[in-house]
Amino acid sequence: MDEDLWSILIALENNTRREMLKTLANYDSYGLELSKMIGVSQQAINKQLEILEKLGLISTNGSMPSTMGPPRKVYRSMGFSTITIDYSRNFMSIKKMDIDYDNDNVDGDNSDLVHELDVLNHEINQIDRKRNLMTAKKDMIIGRLKEKAAGYDNFYRKIIYEYLETMDSSTVSQNTGVPVEMVERIINDFLSE
Known part of the structure; x- marks a missing residue:
């Protein structure tokens, strides 16, 4: 199985990681904010951020100043793709296709x-x-x-x-x-x- 596909499947097996990826698909965020939004301890969020970063599904996108200590690392999602899983009586197939963004502009009100x-x-x-x-x-x-x-x-x-x-x-x-x-x-x- 493709290494990238395996990474995505590993990431998606965990509910907290799924929620984090869903949130980071909407906007960049940092550990404490993710912790509050998802309702999981900041320590658990930091551990999952580390895993997602190692898997190449998120990356750091600079930092944000904090009044309570050192600057906060800001994360963004990476590696967009479509995954299809067919699991039937007679066969199983898992495929990943990277989303191909063409140069068409999306305009309008x-x-x-x-x-x-x-x-x-x-x-x-x-x-x-x-x-x-x-x-x-x-x-x-x-x-x-x-x-x-x-x-x-x-x-x-x-x-x-x-x-x-x-x-x-x-x-x-x-x-x-x-x-x-x-x-x-x-x-x-x-x-x-």
Whole structure:
């Protein structure tokens, strides 16, 4: 699994870190302010800030003067991406795509921007529904193919299942240590039945 994706999943497993990332996605903040907003001790927040910074999901963005001591480190969120996790009866897939910000300017008054946001949210929801139907169909197809592969011995089944996951003989060869020619022969035998 991609190292960046793994970092994000580690960060998201903890409720406090999720709340911190959500807050920092809205605006830069410092430990004491995050502590008050989230309702967790400042010591716990500082520990989570350290973890998030090591994972590359936040970074320091200067400091803010304090009347009660040294300047406060200000943090901001980093590394924006979309993650999809498919977990079904017959397959599991986790993918990360970095958000690609193009150079299009977003202009308009507040009303125009809110309307555009509403349209985008609607379109994303439609895509999600279509993706859900496609994922269900993919699950049924993989299930059917796995039923057909059930009669093969464990070695052949492993190659076939790995191929169904990756759809690439070279990747199957790398993941299993089986020569590409043998992988292709097993897959061709399976497909010809």
